[in-house]
Amino acid sequence: MSTSHNNDTSVSGTFEVPDLTSNAAMTKFLFGLPGVDKVGLEERAASLGTRSIKNSAKAEGIDLAISMIDLTTLEGMDTRGKVRSLCAKACRPDPMDATVPQVAAVCVYGDMVGHAKEALGNAPINVAAVATAFPSGRASRRVKLMDVQDAVSLGADEIDMVIDRGAWHEGRYLDVFEEIVAVKEVCGDAHLKVILETGELKTYDNVRRASWLAMLAGADFIKTSTGKIAPAATPAVTLLMLQAVRDFHRQTGTVIGMKPAGGIRTTKDAMKYLVLVKETLGDRWLTPDLFRFGASSLLNDLLMQRQKLSTGAYSGPDYVTVD
Amino acid sequence: MSESLDVNRTAKLFIGGKFPRSESARSFEVHDQEGNFLANASLASRKDGRDAVVAARSAFSAWSSATAYNRGQVMYRVAEIMQGRRDQFIAEVSAWSSIEEATIEVDAAINRWVWYAGWTDKLSMVTGSNNPVAEPFFNFSIPEPTGVVAGFALSDSPLLGLVEMIAAAIVSGNTVVVVASDRTPLPAVSLAEVIATSDVPGGVVNILTGYAKEIAPWLASHMDVNGIDLSGIGDSELAVELERSSAQNLKRVLRPNTHLDGLSRVKMWLETKTVWHPRGY
Numbered sequence: 001m002s003t004s005h006n007n008d009t010s011v012s013g014t015f016e017v018p019d020l021t022s023n024a025a026m027t028k029f030l031f032g033l034p035g036v037d038k039v040g041l042e043e044r045a046a047s048l049g050t051r052s053i054k055n056s057a058k059a060e061g062i063d064l065a066i067s068m069i070d071l072t073t074l075e076g077m078d079t080r081g082k083v084r085s086l087c088a089k090a091c092r093p094d095p096m097d098a099t100v101p102q103v104a105a106v107c108v109y110g111d112m113v114g115h116a117k118e119a120l121g122n123a124p125i126n127v128a129a130v131a132t133a134f135p136s137g138r139a140s141r142r143v144k145l146m147d148v149q150d151a152v153s154l155g156a157d158e159i160d161m162v163i164d165r166g167a168w169h170e171g172r173y174l175d176v177f178e179e180i181v182a183v184k185e186v187c188g189d190a191h192l193k194v195i196l197e198t199g200e201l202k203t204y205d206n207v208r209r210a211s212w213l214a215m216l217a218g219a220d221f222i223k224t225s226t227g228k229i230a231p232a233a234t235p236a237v238t239l240l241m242l243q244a245v246r247d248f249h250r251q252t253g254t255v256i257g258m259k260p261a262g263g264i265r266t267t268k269d270a271m272k273y274l275v276l277v278k279e280t281l282g283d284r285w286l287t288p289d290l291f292r293f294g295a296s297s298l299l300n301d302l303l304m305q306r307q308k309l310s311t312g313a314y315s316g317p318d319y320v321t322v323d
Numbered sequence: 324m325s326e327s328l329d330v331n332r333t334a335k336l337f338i339g340g341k342f343p344r345s346e347s348a349r350s351f352e353v354h355d356q357e358g359n360f361l362a363n364a365s366l367a368s369r370k371d372g373r374d375a376v377v378a379a380r381s382a383f384s385a386w387s388s389a390t391a392y393n394r395g396q397v398m399y400r401v402a403e404i405m406q407g408r409r410d411q412f413i414a415e416v417s418a419w420s421s422i423e424e425a426t427i428e429v430d431a432a433i434n435r436w437v438w439y440a441g442w443t444d445k446l447s448m449v450t451g452s453n454n455p456v457a458e459p460f461f462n463f464s465i466p467e468p469t470g471v472v473a474g475f476a477l478s479d480s481p482l483l484g485l486v487e488m489i490a491a492a493i494v495s496g497n498t499v500v501v502v503a504s505d506r507t508p509l510p511a512v513s514l515a516e517v518i519a520t521s522d523v524p525g526g527v528v529n530i531l532t533g534y535a536k537e538i539a540p541w542l543a544s545h546m547d548v549n550g551i552d553l554s555g556i557g558d559s560e561l562a563v564e565l566e567r568s569s570a571q572n573l574k575r576v577l578r579p580n581t582h583l584d585g586l587s588r589v590k591m592w593l594e595t596k597t598v599w600h601p602r603g604y
Contacts, residue, residue, distance in 0.1 A: 307546075313571065314373055316380065316547020 017216070023174035026213070030173060033212060036204035036240060045235040048279055049272040055309075058271070062306050063101050065270040065298075066093060068288045070128055070259065072107040072296050073323075074135075074227065083112045087119035089321055094303050096319070097310070103299065104288040105158060109134070110147060113154035128158035128193070132183060135197075135226035137162040141179060148186045158191040159183070162226060163210065165200045173213060180217035193221035193259055198237045199229040207237055211244035221257035227294060232262025235272055242280040249281075258285070261294025267305040270298060296323060334364040334508065336371055336532060337515035339378030340525020345533070346370050353508060355418035364508050367533035369541040372500065375529035376547055379471045379498040382526030387468045387496030391444035398440035398494065401521040405433045408517060415510045416482055432486040439490035442589060446495055450590060454597070461600040466593040468496035469575055470549030473542040475535040477555040481507035485514060488552055489528055491588040497550070500529045500542065504555070508532040536561060544568040550575040550592050554582070 018029035053061055071090045073082055086106055094100040105126035108116050116127045129151035133139035139147075148159055161183050167175045184192050194214040198207050214222050222241055225232035238260045245256045258281075260273060270293060277285050285291050300320040307315040334353070335342040344350075349366035386394070405412065409429055417425035447465050454462040472492045477484040481504060492499045503511030515530045531538065535556060542548055543565040551574050556562045562579040569576050577583065577591050 313544035313546055313568070314376070314541065316376075316545070319546055 020177065020216070021174075023172065026173045026177060027171065030209040030213060033205075033208055036208055038204055041204060041240055042236045045239045045276065048239070048275050049235055051271075051275050053271050053275075059306070059309050061271050061274055062267060062302050062309070064286065065267070065274065065293065066302050066306075067101040067104060068292050069103040069299055069302075070105045070107040070261070070292050070294050071103045071299060072227070072261075072294055074107070074109060074130060078109060078112060080112070080115045083108055083115050084119045085321075086323070087116055087125075089299070089323070090125050091120065091123045093299060094306070094320070097306075100303065100306065104292055107158075107160065107294065110151035110154070110156070113151050113156045117155045126157035126191075127155065128160055129154075129156040130160045130162075130226075132161040132179075134160070134162055134195075135228040137164050138166070141182065144179070145182060145186050148183050152186065152188060152190050156190055158193060159187050160193045160195055160223060162195045162197060163214065165197055168201070168206070168210065173209075176210075177213055177217050180214055180219065184218040191220040192218065193223045193257075194219040195223045195226055195261075196241075197226055197229060198224050198233075198241075199231045204237070204240055207240055208244055211241050212248065215244070215248045215254070215256050219256065221259050221292070223259040223261055223294065225260075225262040225294075227262035230263075233260035233264055233294075235276060238273060239276050239280060242276060242285075245285075246281050255284075255290065257290040257292065259292040259294055264293055264295050265297050266301050267298075270302065332362070332512075334362050334512040334532065336365050336367055336375075337512075337519065337528070337530040338371065338375045338526075339382075339529065340519060342515070342519070343371075346374070351505070351533070353506075356420075361418060362509060364512065364532040367502070367531035367538060369538055371531055371533075372502075372538045372541050373545075375500040375531060376471060376473070376542070376545055378526035378529055379500050380547055382524055383468075383470060383496075383498045386493070386498055386524055386527045389496070391446070394494070394496065395440050395443035397522045398443065398490065399437060401518060401523065402433050402436035402440060404517045404521050405436060405514075408513065409433070411513060412482060412510060415513060416507075418509070419481065419507050428480065428483050432483045435483065435486050436490055438585075439494045439589070442494050442586070446589065446593075449586070450593060450595075456599075458599075459602045461602050462597065463600075464595050464597045466495060466590075467596050469592045469594055470497060471500065471547060472497045472550040472552060472575075472592050473500045473502075473545070473548050474552030474577075475502045475539055475555040476504045476511065478504035478506040482510040482514065484555065485511055487584060487588065488555075489514075491584075492550075492552075492592045493523075493527055494589055495593055497592045498527045498529075500531065500548070502531045502533060502535050502538050502542075505532070505534050539565055540568065543574075544571060546572045548572075548574060550577075552577040552591075553579045 019025035073086050090103045090106050105128045106116050107128040110129045113129045131147045131151050132144040163176050196210045201207050211222050277291050303320050304315040345365040345367050347368035350363040351366045353361045353364050355361050412429040413425045451465045456462045474488045511530050518528050551569050554577050556579045
């Protein structure tokens with residue numbers, strides 16, 4: 001591993017909360033954050049991805065990853081039946097093996113929240129709803145807040161909102177900020193995950209700025225992507241956001257969660273992300289309360305790897321559910 | 324005139340239509356009959372076997388649902404390219420036999436491809452049937468491919484044996500993972516190059532070079548392999564172990580020391596689907 005290249009540009013020094021009512025002050029604050037060393041960031045993310053995790057450590061990692069999954073279905077063709085079967089899978093991921101842990105949450109569109117709640121019953125699994133005109137975020141503030149209100153009143157435990165990327169690229173950072181604040185207020189007790197849609201933010205500098213803006217605005221989690229835009233979660237962008245979470249914690253004492261979503265399909269990928277968390281934030285964040293995977297097909301690969309570890313024979317797609 | 328450079332080929336694996344080195348980064352030496360060094364070949368590991376099965380599985384749906392006509396055309400194309408490389412194959416096979424024997428083997432291998440290619444659109448007529456039933460149903464049985472078939476090649480027939488193993492399986496829409504003989508792997512590597520340039524979709528044929536003893540147990544116990552061709556396994560103790568682990572998911576097993584060829588070999592990798600269709604009177 002290369003140690004000569006230190007990309008880890010922490011946000012240090014005295015932290016001053018910017019004037020949260022002025023776009024100029026907000027802009028100044030965001031542009032005052034240290035620039036991201038692209039080469040260093042990608043190299044560090046890649047080098048942390050080369051760790052070899054075997055046997056008992058791998059078994060633990062697989063179970064931890066399963067317990068961190070937000071099992072997701074976000075398709076136009078989602079039906080109540082699809083949501084019900086997703087919930088059944090969330091409760092009992094591997095029908096042949098009761099020792100597999102349950103996932104953290106199911107993630108659905110707002111109109112499916114009621115069906116998901118009903119299907120999950122008393123199981124300790126949260127229902128997360130995407131809201132604010134997901135995935136584009138192109139609707140009026142009023143409609144977005146109603147979207148959130150609707151999901152919350154149906155019983156959503158978590159809300160995944162998207163930021164207004166249009167406003168972001170126009171430089172209206174205060175609007176983006178105020179929208180998150182307004183959504184947070186409507187959420188009430190529901191946890192708020194703020195999706196930055198890093199694929200549309202274009203630069204690492206933007207990702208760092210948006211992470212800070214979301215955390216200042218009251219996000220409980222920051223999340224990489226909707227899964228509808230490529231590139232979605234990458235190790236580098238996740239590492240960068242994890243560093244933002246760490247720096248924010250150091251500066252303010254506030255603990256924020258992180259959720260990479262989209263494009264994480266294999267056990268190998270999941271293990272790499274867990275290494276990133278461990279090395280950047282430490283063991284405290286290695287819990288479903290503070291780290292989640294937004295995924296659908298990842299679960300099947302984790303189950304197949306789990307079967308391989310317990311039986312010694314390679315498994316196949318015939319031995320996991322078809323989603 | 325300048326002398327041309329001596330460009331040596333690196334013998335690699337063939338997985339999913341690509342030519343990777345072994346993930347284990349190992350290789351082994353290949354020698355001819357007199358013990359002279361011929362080349363280094365990639366030494367496949369169990370993980371290469373696993374990757375090959377994943378490639379074969381993902382290629383299965385498209386290959387098995389391609390029309391018989393299309394599969395026949397593609398397979399005929401393989402024979403065409405083999406014909407173009409006839410001299411190369413003869414030179415490679417003759418490292419372990421005389422030129423005369425090698426010529427006979429290579430010509431037979433090319434003919435065999437063409438022979439199998441002809442079967443794609445005839446199989447369902449010959450192996451399927453209309454069944455007389457005493458009910459108002461139209462009852463018929465049609466053959467369907469088994470799925471992913473793994474096989475281990477014989478060393479004393481480096482090309483013909485391999486062709487037999489591969490062609491008999493893919494003709495009906497199966498996809499294959501074949502481990503070439505560790506003594507005579509070079510014709511297999513050339514065959515992989517032929518297949519890669521013959522419109523055979525990536526993943527339909529996967530060829531590994533290495534030791535069957537190392538890879539076979541993993542393929543035999545693999546739950547996503549549906550058939551296993553053990554005809555090239557000489558070691559009887561290993562064969563017993565492989566048959567045993569193949570039983571776990573009820574693989575079709577072509578047993579060691581069985582000599583099947585032609586249509587009976589094709590039938591080895593077929594499932595029969597019987598349909599009862601109401602006649603309405």
